[in-house]
Amino acid sequence: MLTDRQLFILQAIVDDYIQSAEPVGSRSLSKQSGMSYSPATLRNEMADLEEMGFLEKPHSSSGRIPSERGYRHYVDHLLLPHQLSNREIHDLRSLFARRVMETEQVVKQSATILSELTSYASIVLGPEIFESKMKQVQIIPLNDRTAVAILVTDTGHVENHTVSLPEALNSSDLEKIANILNDRLRGVPLYQLQNKITTEVAGLLRQHISSYREALLFTEETLQKSSEEKVYYGGKANLLSQPEFRDVDKVRMIFELLEEDHTMHELLKPEQGGLMIRIGQENANQAFEDCSIISASYSFNGNPVGTISIVGPTRMEYPRVIGLIEHLSRDLSKVLTNLYTDRS
CATH class of the missing domain: 3.30.450.40 (GAF domain)
Structure with a gap:
């Protein structure tokens, strides 16, 4: 656990090093505006911060620079909001x-x-x-529990991912879903797919597939990752x-x-x-x-x-x-x- 003084010194060192790209020494740090600690005090605290892993000492310098741990602590706990000009x-x-x-x-x-x-x-x-539009979708069962959904766009991009198969859907249902999607969604921009599922596809699924809710959820999952x-x-x-x-x-x-x-x-x-x-x-x-x-x-x-x-x-x-x-x-x-x- 860092003391308030150590937190203040760590923040000052990180801020200084960000601006100068030069290792920070205790003497130069003591001359900063708002710094009330002596070089001797700063040296002791900097040595402790180094021992705890928040600072590092380059071989060729007597000053210190922040370590990755020091930067992480700075970002997580010491960062002040920046007001854009x-x-x-x-x-x-x-x-x-x-x-x-x-x-x-x-x-x-x-x-x-x-x-x-x-x-x-x-x-x-x-x-x-x-910019891309759907050209074709295929649903290929792998086993009783999973299938591969393959989507092709008008730009030639092919995307596939594995989806879980609801127990209520059979191979005939999957074929019907693919046919409905290809009939209704071919040429539709990818960003409109989810909206079209709600406004157009859902009604057709209800008409042609007995397990309507499972079919709708499966269809949404099949197309939700569609993007290049x-x-x-x-x-x-x-x-x-x-x-x-x-x-x-x-x-x-x-x-x-x-x-x-x-x-x-x-x-x-x-x-x-x-x-x-x-x-x-x-x-x-x-x-x-x-x-x-x-x-x-x-x-x-x-x-x-x-x-x-x-x-x-x-x-x-x-x-x-x-x-x-x-x-x-x-x-x-x-x-x-x-x-x-x-x-x-």
Whole structure:
């Protein structure tokens, strides 16, 4: 358990290191505005924080830098809300100033402006759910309890996933469900599928399948995961300006990973709504073990459909980046919901 004094010192060290990228010494720390502790006191407390794993001591320096544990404690307990400037708010909202804009344009420009405002790399998962249309669906039983649902879109994307089979449905019911879906939903945009199930498909299921409720739930589960994803990048080269990424091999690993859209999608796809902050080795890939990734999902009609992420060093300007990314995710959610509700 950290004392109030240790918390205050840890916060001051993290804030200092974020701005300077230089190890923080007790003497320079004692000269900060609002710091009332002597260099000797600070040295003792910094040594204790290092022993507890919140700080590290680089070999070539007498100062300390935050450890991953230190950054995590800072993010979870010491982070102060960042008030966006009028200029930052203006720049973010300028994305949506044009009345006629396609989803792809909005998402691409979101990646660009976010990288410009943060000086880090941005990655935005843009849902093809808005552009793609259903072409065909197949339901193939694997055994008495599971089936594979295969959905093909008009862009040629093929998606399949395993679904549970209700005991009340037989192979004949599955064939009827597939026929109804292909008859009624061919050419329907993916984002409208769930609505069409309620307004058109449900009535047909009631007419043709005795176990109507099970059939309806099964149909909704079959199509609920239907979406393609695109990955848009902004400011990859910004990483080269960070002192942490002067190691050529380290940078090569990061840039090679950033070329693998499918891998990036799997790393960043929205499992749930809200904000996620992964620091260092919390990232599920060795290339990002010296990076922090801050992600926020954006939604359509309240359901997460994509993710906005910032990739930078663990020495990231967390308060400002979080403020920017949360603001953008809210605005993007509102714009997409309004845009595609009007089109429905």
